[in-house]
Amino acid sequence: MYIHQKALWPKFSCDNNVIIQPLASIRNKQGRLIGKMETLGFSLREEAVLQTLTLDVLKSNEIEGEILDPEQVRSSIARKLGMDASGLSTADRNVEGVVEMLMDATSNFSKELTEERLFGWHSALFPTGRSGMFKITTGNWRDGSSGPIQVVSGVLGKEKVHFEAPVSDKIPSEMHQFIAWFNNDKSNDPVIKAAIAHLWFVTIHPFADGNGRIARTIADMQLARSDKTSQRFYSMSAQIRVERNKYYDILEKTQKGELDITEWLVWFLACLDRAISVSDEILESVLRKSQYWNMFSGKNINRRQRIMLNKLLDGLTGKLNTSKWAKITKSSQDTALRDIQNLVDQNILVKEDSGGRSTTYRLTELPPAQSPLLTI
Numbered sequence: 001m002y003i004h005q006k007a008l009w010p011k012f013s014c015d016n017n018v019i020i021q022p023l024a025s026i027r028n029k030q031g032r033l034i035g036k037m038e039t040l041g042f043s044l045r046e047e048a049v050l051q052t053l054t055l056d057v058l059k060s061n062e063i064e065g066e067i068l069d070p071e072q073v074r075s076s077i078a079r080k081l082g083m084d085a086s087g088l089s090t091a092d093r094n095v096e097g098v099v100e101m102l103m104d105a106t107s108n109f110s111k112e113l114t115e116e117r118l119f120g121w122h123s124a125l126f127p128t129g130r131s132g133m134f135k136i137t138t139g140n141w142r143d144g145s146s147g148p149i150q151v152v153s154g155v156l157g158k159e160k161v162h163f164e165a166p167v168s169d170k171i172p173s174e175m176h177q178f179i180a181w182f183n184n185d186k187s188n189d190p191v192i193k194a195a196i197a198h199l200w201f202v203t204i205h206p207f208a209d210g211n212g213r214i215a216r217t218i219a220d221m222q223l224a225r226s227d228k229t230s231q232r233f234y235s236m237s238a239q240i241r242v243e244r245n246k247y248y249d250i251l252e253k254t255q256k257g258e259l260d261i262t263e264w265l266v267w268f269l270a271c272l273d274r275a276i277s278v279s280d281e282i283l284e285s286v287l288r289k290s291q292y293w294n295m296f297s298g299k300n301i302n303r304r305q306r307i308m309l310n311k312l313l314d315g316l317t318g319k320l321n322t323s324k325w326a327k328i329t330k331s332s333q334d335t336a337l338r339d340i341q342n343l344v345d346q347n348i349l350v351k352e353d354s355g356g357r358s359t360t361y362r363l364t365e366l367p368p369a370q371s372p373l374l375t376i
């Protein structure tokens with residue numbers, strides 16, 4: 001018997017004595033992180049949000065085995081944030097749809113969740129009306145045409161069923177109850193509500209595909225409400241990706257268990273705690289980028305060089321050489337070499353040891369930091 005088949009479903013309960021301390025720690029960390037970010041200038045906060053949202057989109061899809069192009073994701077988010085996206089890739093409609101869903105949820109976190117809004121998110125996730133090779137119902141609740149919805153692993157003939165969702169006939173009433181609760185419930189702490197919403201939605205499994213990504217988006221929306229800001233500085237999805245096996249294990253255990261969801265809440269809070277702690281890495285990256293551009297101030301840098309320096313600071317994949325420079329900036333090899341040599345002469349780039357045709361370059365080292373980062 002699954003949790004949604006229990007007589008009292010969906011009346012969840014938990015042991016408050018168990019969750020009160022980790023919840024208090026989370027709320028304290030959230031407050032300190034937001035306060036820390038507010039001390040940064042607008043452009044640094046904007047860059048931190050860009051990095052966080054990019055990570056969130058990439059990792060939420062990776063959890064489901066979907067690999068997106070990081071350049072396209074970053075470009076799409078930068079444009080939607082109104083940031084300078086010169087030199088960044090043009091995103092395809094699949095990437096645009098995923099980004100639109102997360103941006104709508106977090107930027108408009110105070111707006112009510114509605115059927116129409118969820119249908120819009122689902123349509124954005126599957127712009128072709130297909131999941132891989134298969135045509136699926138998009139922008140509406142799943143129907144029963146494909147039989148029962150099951151989460152299955154293992155080879156054909158030796159499958160293991162981890163979970164079976166409610167029958168499709170129940171979806172409209174189940175979602176009506178969920179949406180009403182999400183919009184009106186004020187009895188739960190906002191962070192606890194995010195954990196419950198995630199579990200509740202993914203258990204109903206109302207769509208033919210994309211339920212995990214939408215469940216995490218709903219949790220992000222509720223976490224934005226708990227932070228009282230649309231600016232995201234930590235990624236729950238990125239941490240879930242790190243802990244994916246434990247994530248699926250605790251989901252399965254909870255969905256096969258009782259309506260006391262204390263164990264799920266404890267895991268969710270611990271995962272969120274680690275996600276907030278990792279935000280230090282994002283902040284360090286943002287501050288490092290800012291320090292570099294401060295060091296570059298007064299230097300003679302053209303548009304192509306600015307594009308490539310930003311790519312290096314954002315973590316360019318592989319080594320930098322003239323061929324890669326020419327390809328990204330759509331310039332000739334001679335122009336690429338002149339651009340690079342100019343930056344070497346200005347002590348912005350450094351030639352690495354390998355010589356000849358395989359010559360590669362890296363950024364010069366920053367001077368020692370003036371002040372250490374404060375940890376969350």
